[in-house]
Amino acid sequence: MKVLIAYASRAGSTKEIAEFIGEKLRGRGVEAEVQDVGSARAAGGYDAYVIGSALYMFHWMKDARQFLSKNRDLLAIRPVWLFSSGPVGVQKTDSAGRDLRDASVSGPKEIEELKEAARPRDHHVFFGALYGEKLRGGIGLTYRFMQRSKAVRESMPDGDYRDWQDVATWADSIADSLLAPGTTVPIQS
C-alpha cells in the first residue's frame, strides 16, 4: 500500500499539512510519500492519492490543477482524496454566517471540475496560515493591495490558524478507508 500525498503550496503551510498527513498515514502503517505536486511527474505507481493545494483568490494553484487534469485517467481508477487549505482567522464562519470550510465560500471555485477529474472520496477545506509581510512577488503585491480594504484586513488576519486535530482526524479517516479490506485494486507494475 503506497500513497502519494502531492501538495501545492506558496508559503509553506500547505506543505506542512501534507507532511503531517504523511506522518499520520505512516503511523498507521501506510507507506506514504509527500511531494510537491509540480515535481511529482511520475504519478503512476501508487495505490492511492491525497492531493491538496493552498487557496489563492478562490482557486487552487495551477500546478495542482494541472496534476489532476493530466492524470485523470489514472486517478479515475484509484482512491483519491482532495484537500484545500486557506481560510484564516479564529472565526469558522464569514460575516454572512457561512461556514468557511465550505468550498462554495472559500474556494476552490473549480471544485466541480476537480471532482470531475479526480472523482475523490472526499474534499476537505483546512484552515491555513498567513504571514502577509513575508509574501513576495505578485502574490505579495496582491496581498498588499487587498489590505487597503478594511473588510479584507478583518477577514484575513495574520497568524497560523491550522487545526491539527482536524487534519489528524481527516488523515485517520483516510487510513481507515485504505486499510479496510478490498479498498484498493493492487497496482500493476
Ligand SMILES: Cc1cc2nc3c(=O)[nH]c(=O)nc-3n(C[C@H](O)[C@H](O)[C@H](O)COP(=O)(O)O)c2cc1C
Ligand atoms: C493574496 C491572497 C489571497 C488568498 N485567497 C484566499 C482564498 O481565496 N480563500 C482562502 O480560503 N484563503 C485565501 N488566502 C489564504 C491562504 O490560502 C492561506 O494563507 C494558506 O494557508 C496559504 O498556504 P501556503 O502557505 O501553502 O501558500 C489568500 C491569501 C493571500 C495572501
